[in-house]
Amino acid sequence: MGESVLRERAAVMVERQAKACAVLGSPLYAALLGRVAQDIREDGPCAEAVAGYENAPEDDVVALRLLGGVHALALAGRAPGLAAHYPSTGGTFDPGRPDAGWPAFREAVADELEWVRDWMTRPPQTNEVGRASLLITGLLAAVRAVPLPVRLFELGSSAGLNLRADHFRYVSDDFSWGPVDSAVVLEDLWREAPPRWLVKTAQDHPALTVLERRGCDPTPLDPLSPEGQLILRAYVWPDQSHRAARLDGALRLAAQVPAEIGALGAADFLSGVELEPGTLTVVWHSIMSQYVPAGEWARVEGELERLTADSTPDAGFAHISFEPRGVGEQHRFSLTLRLAGAEELTLAAAHPHGLPAYEIPPTTP
Numbered sequence: 001m002g003e004s005v006l007r008e009r010a011a012v013m014v015e016r017q018a019k020a021c022a023v024l025g026s027p028l029y030a031a032l033l034g035r036v037a038q039d040i041r042e043d044g045p046c047a048e049a050v051a052g053y054e055n056a057p058e059d060d061v062v063a064l065r066l067l068g069g070v071h072a073l074a075l076a077g078r079a080p081g082l083a084a085h086y087p088s089t090g091g092t093f094d095p096g097r098p099d100a101g102w103p104a105f106r107e108a109v110a111d112e113l114e115w116v117r118d119w120m121t122r123p124p125q126t127n128e129v130g131r132a133s134l135l136i137t138g139l140l141a142a143v144r145a146v147p148l149p150v151r152l153f154e155l156g157s158s159a160g161l162n163l164r165a166d167h168f169r170y171v172s173d174d175f176s177w178g179p180v181d182s183a184v185v186l187e188d189l190w191r192e193a194p195p196r197w198l199v200k201t202a203q204d205h206p207a208l209t210v211l212e213r214r215g216c217d218p219t220p221l222d223p224l225s226p227e228g229q230l231i232l233r234a235y236v237w238p239d240q241s242h243r244a245a246r247l248d249g250a251l252r253l254a255a256q257v258p259a260e261i262g263a264l265g266a267a268d269f270l271s272g273v274e275l276e277p278g279t280l281t282v283v284w285h286s287i288m289s290q291y292v293p294a295g296e297w298a299r300v301e302g303e304l305e306r307l308t309a310d311s312t313p314d315a316g317f318a319h320i321s322f323e324p325r326g327v328g329e330q331h332r333f334s335l336t337l338r339l340a341g342a343e344e345l346t347l348a349a350a351h352p353h354g355l356p357a358y359e360i361p362p363t364t365p
Helices: 003-023 027-041 045-049 062-075 102-111 113-120 129-145 161-167 196-204 226-234 241-254 266-271 294-310
Strands: 150-154 169-172 175-177 185-187 210-216 260-262 279-286 315-327 330-339 345-350 357-359
Touching: 003 027, 003 062, 027 045, 027 062, 027 102, 045 062, 045 102, 045 113, 062 102, 062 113, 062 226, 102 113, 129 150, 129 161, 129 185, 129 196, 129 241, 129 279, 129 315, 129 330, 129 345, 129 357, 150 161, 161 210, 161 241, 175 196, 210 266, 226 241, 266 294, 279 294, 294 315
Parallel strands: 150 210, 150 279, 169 185, 210 260, 279 315
Antiparallel strands: 169 175, 315 330, 330 345, 345 357
């Protein structure tokens, strides 16, 4: 395949991500990625940055890797010209000129190519706190059915911020749940009224007993370290200050609420999980299955089947997933719950950052 053909394929992938950023509320990234695509076609520094990734699967989100690496430069003080255009670094974003930072972006890529190329090797470590709203919805549904103390296990945890999800505050219309003084407050959770069953369950279970918090990730991050915090902040889009604020709060909570994250793949991690009497063992994950090779995911499904089969009324098991699901020719990011002896339920759907959600019938889990 010729170089021009490869560059065109990379440019098209970047343009698709630009459209997604526009839909997900980042006019800054939508505009910058449009210029990145042009630069790739013209064999500029961005073409050199993504060289070797032109044939990568769409799920490798090459454009987000590039954006994360460049954002990290600005956050680390290595690209002051670009930082002047990023709200996340105290800069000014002009909605009337959303690509005003493009010359500084291109210069940062050219000047720090080695840094950017290193960042291209790692999958995005988003650890999006907004997804906790979906995960907690699934957890409340599980506890409603199996009212036992919880042991919480997460696949693809990154820094494990969402393992502290029961310490966040959730507010939407007549629904509220979680500590009123939480450092993380998630608001406007639902497009319409929250599901009636969820409001009632929150009233019946104002707090949960979580006995254990464990997760896994092939390359886990330490949320208490400067390096881990830089990586997490780098993957929050610079013009989305609400997401940055949620992340800052979650990092403060991480220092207060212990959680154990092992450097393991999802299948190997699950193979060491056993059910315990008197508890509800919960395995959850969000927007991570696309990064797991098909063979390993088949092993994950086998381990989930094992745990489901081992479940008893006194040693319960629940599988909660917020992942893309095929709906016709489209994908919908769906929240599902499976309990032993029951069919998998689709409880809600939302965009990939988690807020707001909308209920999927049937309304009663």
